[in-house]
Amino acid sequence: xxxxxxxxxxxxxxxxxxxxxxxxxxxxxxxxxxxxxxxxxxxxxxxxxxxxxxxxxxxxxxxxxxxxxxxxxxxxxxxxxxxxxxxxxxxxxxxxxxxxxxxxxxxxxxxxxxxxxxxxxxxxxxxxxxxxxxxxxxxxxxxxxxxxxxxxxxxxxxxxxxxxxxxxxxxxxxxxxxxxxxxxxxxxxxxxxxxxxxx
Amino acid sequence: xxxxxxxxxxxxxxxxxxxxxxxxxxxxxxxxxxxxxxxxxxxxxxxxxxxxxxxxxxxxxxxxxxxxxxxxxxxxxxxxxxxxxxxxxxxxxxxxxxxxxxxxxxxxxxxxxxxxxxxxxxxxxxxxxxxxxxxxxxxxxxxxxxxxxxxxxxxxxxxxxxxxxxxxxxxxxxxxxxxxxxxxxxxxxxxxxxxxxxx
DNA sequence: GTCTATACGAGGATAGAC
DNA sequence: GTCTATCCTCGTATAGAC
Numbered sequence: 001x002x003x004x005x006x007x008x009x010x011x012x013x014x015x016x017x018x019x020x021x022x023x024x025x026x027x028x029x030x031x032x033x034x035x036x037x038x039x040x041x042x043x044x045x046x047x048x049x050x051x052x053x054x055x056x057x058x059x060x061x062x063x064x065x066x067x068x069x070x071x072x073x074x075x076x077x078x079x080x081x082x083x084x085x086x087x088x089x090x091x092x093x094x095x096x097x098x099x100x101x102x103x104x105x106x107x108x109x110x111x112x113x114x115x116x117x118x119x120x121x122x123x124x125x126x127x128x129x130x131x132x133x134x135x136x137x138x139x140x141x142x143x144x145x146x147x148x149x150x151x152x153x154x155x156x157x158x159x160x161x162x163x164x165x166x167x168x169x170x171x172x173x174x175x176x177x178x179x180x181x182x183x184x185x186x187x188x189x190x191x192x193x194x195x196x197x198x199x
Numbered sequence: 200x201x202x203x204x205x206x207x208x209x210x211x212x213x214x215x216x217x218x219x220x221x222x223x224x225x226x227x228x229x230x231x232x233x234x235x236x237x238x239x240x241x242x243x244x245x246x247x248x249x250x251x252x253x254x255x256x257x258x259x260x261x262x263x264x265x266x267x268x269x270x271x272x273x274x275x276x277x278x279x280x281x282x283x284x285x286x287x288x289x290x291x292x293x294x295x296x297x298x299x300x301x302x303x304x305x306x307x308x309x310x311x312x313x314x315x316x317x318x319x320x321x322x323x324x325x326x327x328x329x330x331x332x333x334x335x336x337x338x339x340x341x342x343x344x345x346x347x348x349x350x351x352x353x354x355x356x357x358x359x360x361x362x363x364x365x366x367x368x369x370x371x372x373x374x375x376x377x378x379x380x381x382x383x384x385x386x387x388x389x390x391x392x393x394x395x396x397x398x
Numbered sequence: 399g400t401c402t403a404t405a406c407g408a409g410g411a412t413a414g415a416c
Numbered sequence: 417g418t419c420t421a422t423c424c425t426c427g428t429a430t431a432g433a434c
Binding site: 201234 | 418420
């Protein structure tokens with residue numbers, strides 16, 4: 001990987017995450033990098049390929065993040081409900097606390113309105129697979145008698161819906177945002193949830 | 200109001216809500232309307248003014264929607280918790296069930312990434328003022344002893360956060376979406392909430 | 399790999415005839 | 417109010433010298 005290529009990618013992530021792919025011209029991007037427009041095409045075939053590369057990075061980082069469900073179930077054996085929910089929050093938090101990851105997710109949030117692949121990413125990774133995953137976790141908890149016998153799908157929506165709300169409102173926009181307040185809100189939510197479903 | 204002007208506005212709402220303001224050219228818009236590009240400028244000063252007009256419509260319709268807080272408090276005198284929450288859901292639902300309103304909110308959702316005013320609209324009307332409003336309602340409920348003495352701000356986030364999650368995931372994209380499933384999810388949520396906070 | 403120069407289509411907008 | 421014709425800028429991208 002050349003230095004210039006990396007710099008193009010970094011700058012693209014910065015700029016695309018601010019105003020979206022279409023609103024950032026190659027002229028502006030290359031100027032911010034400090035090269036001429038034509039030089040960009042030594043590193044990427046075209047503008048679209050820059051975005052593709054960013055998407056790929058997201059995909060890879062996402063797949064290394066989520067723990068296998070089997071591991072989760074094993075952890076549940078030795079953990080209280082509170083401990084487990086706290087862990088779930090910390091996991092999401094760790095991931096979203098990385099400015100680069102937040103920026104890339106922000107690009108996805110913008111592009112999903114015009115780009116089918118971004119929509120895919122968003123719905124699949126940020127929403128549906130997370131819901132499915134948590135549904136299974138709650139199913140496990142119910143089976144073990146840890147929590148009330150509520151519809152696990154509905155419970156998953158209760159947990160994850162709130163996370164997405166928080167993400168949208170407070171984290172999405174300001175890459176430098178102080179996450180303390182956000183964390184407190186999420187913790188409040190987990191407390192609320194715990195007392196509501198504990199048996 | 201001329202017929203052509205109305206048609207431009209309708210078409211703009213359709214197209215902008217699909218791909219956003221910047222991705223719809225004046226050429227495309229006027230072609231969809233069935234007039235020449237130059238004719239558009241007899242009805243609007245420029246492209247931006249079309250978007251401004253759409254924003255204004257949203258502002259007006261929103262302000263006629265929300266009931267004064269005083270009225271809400273009076274209604275609380277004669278209603279059960281369930282009835283009240285159901286009413287709140289129906290209110291949001293009625294509003295978002297109008298395809299035109301959903302389209303305009305979708306434009307806001309898209310434009311908030313690049314347009315300060317859209318961001319204002321989104322944060323202020325769709326999130327913050329709704330949270331503030333519901334906080335006051337929950338405060339009233341706690342004072343009346345209808346619900347548990349939980350932080351009313353946190354409760355407002357629990358209710359409204361979920362509504363936004365549902366809006367984002369399921370309503371935002373498909374103007375023709377079958378809202379039945381969405382309503383069921385919201386009702387599940389309200390049931391969950393009710394049993395969690397009822398005294 | 400980077401530069402200068404250039405192509406060329408698409409974008410928003412205006413002038414002026416009808 | 418609508419049309420034809422036209423303008424100018426900005427967008428992505430390429431050719432070819434260094």
